[in-house]
Amino acid sequence: MAIDPNTSVGRRGFLKGAAAGAAGAAALTVPGVAPIDAEAQSAQQARPVAITPEQAARNLAAETAPLPDEVDVQTVDNPGSDFMVDVLKQLDFEYIAANPASSFRGLHESFINYGGNKAPEWLTCCHEQASVNIANGYYAVAGKPMAVLTFAPSGLHHAMMGIFGAFSGHTPSYILVANIADGKERRPQFDWGAHSVVDPADMVRDMVKWDDTPGSLQHFAESAVRAYKMAMTEPRGPVVLVVDASLQENPVPDRSKLHIPKLTLTTPPAGDAGAVAEVARLLVAAENPLIIAGDVARNEEGMRLLVELAETLQAPVQGGGRGMPNQHPLSGGGNVRTADVILALNEDGLFGRLNRYRDQQVRSSTPLIKPDTKVLSISSYDLYMKGNYQNVERFQEVTMSIAADPQATLPGLIEACKKLITADRRRVMDERGKRLATASAEALERARLECTYGWDSSPITLQRLALEVYDVIRDKDWASVGGGGGRLWNVDKFYRTMGSVNGGGVGGSMSIAIGAALAHRKQGRLCVRFQPDGDMLYVNSALWTATHHRIPMLFVMQNNRAYHQEVMHLQRMANRRQRGMALAHAGLPGSSITDPNIDFAMMARSMGAYAEGPISNPKDLRPALLRAVERVQKGEVALLDTLTQPR
């Protein structure tokens, strides 16, 4: 707005005039009031009151004169958020994921201009649930947290499902929540309610390991380090740190008085030596031992240790997730019904493993194990539990329970077993190992046979889809970043697979896959994600984050045009009530995703990805996959919208 010093309508005068004009215009519309002579009013407005040059100069000086410095502070040289960035840099964050918000504008600016947008590098996310889940996926591969920045209340509300998933999956999400605690610092129209909460962390306190609301920069430094340490202590879990906007934007009074503590991570607790020796004694003496493994391995060393235990005992391993190579002769065999000793490692679903549960009108469960089967548990989950959000199943009776980290306990357990194995026991174990290897080979052959059924069906069977994908990636350094390929995929390394969304949160797995692919990027691995359509519809903007940040990966859709699990549940209800079966089959209103069908390829292309589809003929799969893989290997995001059978 240019100021004309020769008129009385200066900047401030202009604003006043505009307000008066608006009021006058409003008055003209009042019913029953005689209108003002519009012509006379117009003439008056067109002739500004003439003033002298001296008056104009005085007016200009009054308009532009700065207020005293102590009243009107307009710049800052050493904002608190610069120090906060120093703290987060010391924690070695590689990335920070965020959807921008004014409550952390100070921190945002510091990350970019002070921190140079490196370590951590800013990841632009379009939804806070995507921010948290990208961080969750990154951790699954990198083994360390990615920072997430959001604000209270709305951003934290959006983030909650990702935080709950982290809680359920024992993932150390590191969440910074901006808030404006001081009422006098809140802008009247924007910050009351929209950017401030009395106690933001309260929203998620039931599902995080620890939270804090620092009141000073020194407090922030100490709590930032403590939060990291708490998140990474077994069993791991999410933490929240509230970051006050005033602390970000106000200057640091004296930087020399601030100290960033050194981070020393906690050593995972190994099991009590006496208890471990007893576990070893029972396992070595067992005729049919069985290892049921949950989330045991944190890295390749964890996988090596689990394999060593299994081979030492020649005992089958069920589960094991990323900790057990799926085509190992001891993987997947054994039977809880015939086992005499069962070793459960970080298995939070033990009740479901050891009991037969039926979801009929009257739900029932009966034990699968023999009455005298000894169940031994080594779990870090016994060290930490919350009351409101419960990521456990029904209580399972066990013979021995050792509260300890399995990976940290395995070296001692393996050693104890080896000491107890006599030549006789070795022979028994070797014979058992041969039987299990034969059974494993037969199971692999059965899996190949199963693939042939429905081979040419359209929509495409999930088995054929998985095999076609594997066939084009098997000779590359591949990683599945969500969704399994089945037994025919040779998962021979820890990094080949990972879990997906935890806590039943449909909608999170796409973002988790993107975070994982980001962590794989520096190794140049070819990342593949089987992407359900229903999940993609929640936070599909995460795809843009992948293309924007050049995170190469291949999405192969499992598009069944329904929330099919719910279709099956509705069918169960209809059958149970003996009505409406045909309607249930059609997906009942509320569970099908048709009419219109969604063009996922178009959606992906709109966000900069290479995409093809829908593909319903299985014969079209291979050429499309080859084209898509070529694009991914050039650094692009590719998506194939493949129409599949639901199960």
Added chain:
Amino acid sequence: MKIFLVIVMALFVSGLAAQGQPSSAPTGNAEKGKTLFVERACWQCHGLSAQGGGIAGPRLAGRVPAWPAFSRYVRRPTEEMIPYTPKSLPDNELADIYAWLRSIPPPPAISSIPQLNRK
């Protein structure tokens, strides 16, 4: 839980598959049965080609149990399968479905599928 379901369904199928020939099965119309397999929602768990294999229903193609065991299980399943009473699925329709399941041709041989033979 998913793995548990697969285990129990596999047990179900292995138990039924060993039960011999469909000698006492009523005559059914396979063409109608193919349609009914979809309309009565069997495909939701077992797949459109009765191929099974996922986390829900097991494969039925190529290993249909004998009629007495088959019909008894459909009417009153002992595991996770949802029950189909005669009100939901009349006997003649069940017979049609059974006829279609028995008529499904064998799949291509493993040796004919290159993707299954690469080392």
